[in-house]
Amino acid sequence: MTVNPDRSRAPLAVVFGAWRTFWFRPEPVEVLGLIRIAFGALIIGWAVSFFPDLPDLFGPNGVAPEAPSDPYMWTVFRIWPDDRALLVGWLVLLLSALAMTVGWHSRMASLAVCVLVLSFQHRDPSVFNSGDVLIRIEALCLALAPSGAALSLDQRRRTGRFWSAQVRAPWAIRLLQLQLSIVYLASVRWKLAGAAWPEGTAVSYALRLKDMLILPVPQWFIRSAFLMNVATWGAVAVELALGALVWNRRLRAWVLGAGVLMHTSIMLTMGVGFFTPAIFVLYCAFVSPETVRRLASESARLIRRIRFLHFNSGEIPIDGVRAKDHDPSVAGVAPDQLDHVTFRDQRDNWPTLVNPEPAVELASGKQPHQPARDITPPSNDLGPLPGLLSTPTQTISPMRAG
Numbered sequence: 001m002t003v004n005p006d007r008s009r010a011p012l013a014v015v016f017g018a019w020r021t022f023w024f025r026p027e028p029v030e031v032l033g034l035i036r037i038a039f040g041a042l043i044i045g046w047a048v049s050f051f052p053d054l055p056d057l058f059g060p061n062g063v064a065p066e067a068p069s070d071p072y073m074w075t076v077f078r079i080w081p082d083d084r085a086l087l088v089g090w091l092v093l094l095l096s097a098l099a100m101t102v103g104w105h106s107r108m109a110s111l112a113v114c115v116l117v118l119s120f121q122h123r124d125p126s127v128f129n130s131g132d133v134l135i136r137i138e139a140l141c142l143a144l145a146p147s148g149a150a151l152s153l154d155q156r157r158r159t160g161r162f163w164s165a166q167v168r169a170p171w172a173i174r175l176l177q178l179q180l181s182i183v184y185l186a187s188v189r190w191k192l193a194g195a196a197w198p199e200g201t202a203v204s205y206a207l208r209l210k211d212m213l214i215l216p217v218p219q220w221f222i223r224s225a226f227l228m229n230v231a232t233w234g235a236v237a238v239e240l241a242l243g244a245l246v247w248n249r250r251l252r253a254w255v256l257g258a259g260v261l262m263h264t265s266i267m268l269t270m271g272v273g274f275f276t277p278a279i280f281v282l283y284c285a286f287v288s289p290e291t292v293r294r295l296a297s298e299s300a301r302l303i304r305r306i307r308f309l310h311f312n313s314g315e316i317p318i319d320g321v322r323a324k325d326h327d328p329s330v331a332g333v334a335p336d337q338l339d340h341v342t343f344r345d346q347r348d349n350w351p352t353l354v355n356p357e358p359a360v361e362l363a364s365g366k367q368p369h370q371p372a373r374d375i376t377p378p379s380n381d382l383g384p385l386p387g388l389l390s391t392p393t394q395t396i397s398p399m400r401a402g
Helices: 005-024 030-058 083-102 106-123 130-144 153-159 171-193 202-207 225-247 249-269 275-286 289-309 335-340
Strands: 343-345 350-352
Touching: 005 171, 030 083, 030 106, 030 130, 030 171, 030 275, 030 289, 083 106, 106 130, 130 171, 130 275, 171 225, 171 275, 202 225, 225 249, 249 275
Parallel strands: none
Antiparallel strands: none
16 A cells, blocks of 8 residues: 555645745735834833933942843943943934834834843843833844834835835734733743632732832722632633633634733733733734724824814815915815815816825835826725825816715
8 A cells, every 4th residue: 555645745735834824925014014103102101211210220320330241131331331321322212212103214223222122121120020021022023023014104215105014924923923922821821830829819919019009909809809819810811811812813802802901900000010011012913904904094084184174274285285276166175075076187188186096005115107097086095195286287176976
């Protein structure tokens, strides 16, 4: 009896195919853009939080006069250890975080953020906690990832649209998703290895640490054995679900919602530093691309409305001039009617649709120019600001859909 070699290789081929699909099958990376924006905003808050105590925490005359001697804890402040270096490093960190948030030279900005986050944390590790370690891991992932490929000024420079995304391999998103599972599963394993969590008393102990409380907790709640058992075992159950069930598409929204409620209640009750916002950055990795596109569309629409309202009475700006200065028939068009207005260029006797393309475009590079089509834009069109015609000699006439 002979064994067909192709059949024997089939299971292995399926495994390798699934592996390649999981890590490297190209897909729109709007989610990576969302993660970059969230992490950049997090780093801005993180940097601002320790600025008032900068020399006391990290300076040569502070609580840690010298950086640790461990060769694996490298920091730029070992090379330049005085207070001026701390201020320069802090300013570069803040500016890099701002650039990372808006996606301006994202690769260099994310690399600078990663180096400076490591430098500050290695300068005085006693200042930070597990939330800061998570920030460090996220900074490294985004420094390696093409985070400027979506929802960024880099993407606007390439394609002309900020709210667009390239099609890339999603390995960076997968790394952050796996990191979320590892965090929760390791936490559950650690909790169950002790005594307080299996006994159902751990939350009671935590709420009695008055120096860590932000909001006072009623004593009747802390002293209730039943409520403390529910809170303790419920936290373990939610963490276990977040580590395992978050990969199930049907349960994902419910599991993430439970995690948001749990971490928000902890953040409002106890001083846990930046762990909660850092874990929420990982939650962004599980947001569906469709949801991110919808958020991008609504954001683009809101920004366009605000720009229109910058002109008097919500009138349509054309090359920096109000519409009524070109044609009184369109003066006073309300912003909610802009999706049904077409501008015509009478010089060439063919209509020019100002916003013919959707705002969220999947692009891997610059797209070739194509003439606009004479169609009425749909209600969800989010193209660039209407009125950017080539010369100031156009005549315009509004056209209502329907």
